[in-house]
Amino acid sequence: MSKQSAALQPHRRLFADRKRNPDGKRVAVLHTAVRMFLERSYGRTSMDDVATQLNITKPALYHYFRNKEEILVEIYRLGTDLIDEMLDSIEADEKPGLDKVADFIAGYIQIVTGDFGRAVIRLDDGELSKAGRKLVRGRKREIDHRLRAIIEGGIGDGSIASCDAKIASFLLAGAIHGMAAWYEPAGPLKLSAITNQYVRLLTGGLAADGLRELAEPPFAFKGNAHIHG
Amino acid sequence: MSKQSAALQPHRRLFADRKRNPDGKRVAVLHTAVRMFLERSYGRTSMDDVATQLNITKPALYHYFRNKEEILVEIYRLGTDLIDEMLDSIEADEKPGLDKVADFIAGYIQIVTGDFGRAVIRLDDGELSKAGRKLVRGRKREIDHRLRAIIEGGIGDGSIASCDAKIASFLLAGAIHGMAAWYEPAGPLKLSAITNQYVRLLTGGLAADGLRELAEPPFAFKGNAHIHG
DNA sequence: TACGTATTCTACCGGTGAGTAAGATATCAA
DNA sequence: TTGATATCTTACTCACCGGTAGAATACGTA
Structure with missing residues (x-):
């Protein structure tokens, strides 16, 4: 406070x-x-x-x-832009799909612990007009599709066990979204500890070869940190 | 509709x-x-x-x-009662912690795809008065604590890899909560397929010995189904 | 300094929604 | 059948909120 x-x-x-x-x-x-x-x-x-x-x-x-809704839509835009940027950076990398997923988890956590990232997840787009809702939900859907594609890539390159990428992407995103709800910067849980365990637990479940080491530790995504609270 | x-x-x-x-x-x-x-x-x-x-x-x-809030509080009560019942049944079982977690995942999914279960997760308790909020959040916290205890039990009996049970329980619940948000009974994804993959992915990440078979397949929790929509 | 205008304010409108007062009506028990 | 009362209705109050009209004010510039 x-x-x-x-x-x-x-x-x-x-x-x-x-x-x-x-x-x-x-x-x-x-x-x-x-x-x-x-x-x-x-x-x-x-x-x-x-x-x-x-x-x-x-x-x-x-x-x-112009009105209250314009404020909310703009907030959503700033938040989704952050996520889009992170996805750009991950997609540009050349690494196994599972490692990309690890990067996504780390980057996404970083973003959704900031104000605008959390807004994308927490604020109810049902408050928007039909037009605004369509806009915002379209952006969210695009993010989900990109994550799904990364997972499918991992299944393709053999780093991720065969599974339904749609379900897996929902699970991943959902787990992190939940975090955005309870995470408190001032709380007892350190962000790095949370990130580590999320990566370990979620990639552990996805991995094709059971418990395994990632090729590299997930990077700490940095970019537009200035926009965070 | x-x-x-x-x-x-x-x-x-x-x-x-x-x-x-x-x-x-x-x-x-x-x-x-x-x-x-x-x-x-x-x-x-x-x-x-x-x-x-x-x-x-x-x-x-x-x-x-008496007022609108009383309706909401009662809805929460019905929902949390369902979850409490499921936890009672799981705690009464004698099986490894990881298997209990699998049961929890399956049971929780079953509950949160019903109306009152979903309400516990989706409805905003911030709309309640201070007293109502305190009541409802207390019930939610208790559920989280019980899940955490199950995970800790699994770490104790060696079926779950050593980890922070607090973080793990948040992750688990968060992943399933996310599902409650997007799941549509009429949608293309079958509930059994979702449940299977959730159990596999989440227990796979938790397991002490990498990819492993559960001692038993997770049971389908049944109880108070009449209360569902 | 003095003008134009960006910025902000006071005062208001219209709509909505929770909750109530007081009366009408149908059900049940005798 | 009839009285008691549970159930439901019409008509209202009050507070809040998004948004606007039009005036006041102070900044930047010429």
């Missing part, structure tokens, strides 16, 4: 005067909004709440966003 | 006259409400919506429940 309000302080100050900085202020709204949406949910966070947190009044928000 | 409205039909008819059947009608409200909450979320389902679906008017609902 103290950590959070501390992180929100700079955004409050941004709106202390009327200095012209539309882009910066727009981003500040997004950072504040995503935190509040994650904490209280989108539906229970009013535009007044967000405005108050930024030391402005509600109508000022409408200077930067 | 047709399947759903078909399932809801009997409840509509229950309220066609004013026959006195408070217990039956109360349960009918819960069955209708849980379906609607799962489909549109608790927050976006109004008491008017529920009443209309039952062919009555809103104030009639207040004859059976």
Whole structure:
């Protein structure tokens, strides 16, 4: 809590005067909004709440966003962009499918422990209009398809045991999504410990040859860390 | 959808006259409400919506429940009771920890593909009052602790590789929770296929001796099936 | 400094939804 | 059949929230 309000302080100050900085202020709204949406949910966070947190009044928000939904859609876009980037980087690698999966687990955990990554998972896209929902769900589906393709590649190159890639990708993503729900940066569980065990457990189950060593330890994905809370 | 409205039909008819059947009608409200909450979320389902679906008017609902929250809490209670029962049955068994985990996976999947089980996972307890939230979260925490104990037992008896049981239990539950989110009874993926692969993948990762055979195939948990949709 | 305008504010509208008051109606028990 | 009451309805209150109109203010620039 103290950590959070501390992180929100700079955004409050941004709106202390009327200095012209539309882009910066727009981003500040997004950072504040995503935190509040994650904490209280989108539906229970009013535009007044967000405005108050930024030391402005509600109508000022409408200077930067056409409506509440636009804020949420933009948050989703930032989050899915992070994931897309990670997938780009993994797909570009030349390694066995199972190792790519290990990289995915590590990278995905890194992302979903940040605000915008967690938003993709936790915020309810059912709050969106039909158009917005279609957009957001399309992006999510694409991510799932790319993960599935990686798993299928691993089955093809023999590093992953034959299985239904659709089910396996759901399982993988689901396990990590669950983590996004309970993970607390200030909590007792260290992120590296969680990541290690997730990789071990999940790749252990997938591996074609039972318990095995990965060719390389999973890399720590880095990229756009600046966007994280 | 047709399947759903078909399932809801009997409840509509229950309220066609004013026959006195408070217990039956109360349960009918819960069955209708849980379906609607799962489909549109608790927050976006109004008491008017529920009443209309039952062919009555809103104030009639207040004859059976003090307020909206009481409906949700009761739904949670029914769901967590199902899970508790399954855990009772697993704990009573005498078998290696890993086999108990396999049973848990199969049983949990069975439960969370039903309405009330899914409700425990999918419905947002953040909508509850402080008191209600405390109650519900306590029940969820207890379930997690029991799963953790089973895993620790498996580490103790040597069937599960040494690991952090807390992380492992979160992973397990998270993977299955994810499933509850996307599983569609009418979808292309058969439940038995999903269950098989989940058991294989998750126990495969946990097993002390790499890829191994379970002592017995996981049982299909049955109990209170009548409560399912 | 003074103007144009980006930024923000005060005051409001309209819709929605939880919950209630008070009365009507049908069921059940005698 | 009739009275008691469980059940359900009509009509309402109140609070909240997304969004807007139009005015005020202060920043940047010429």
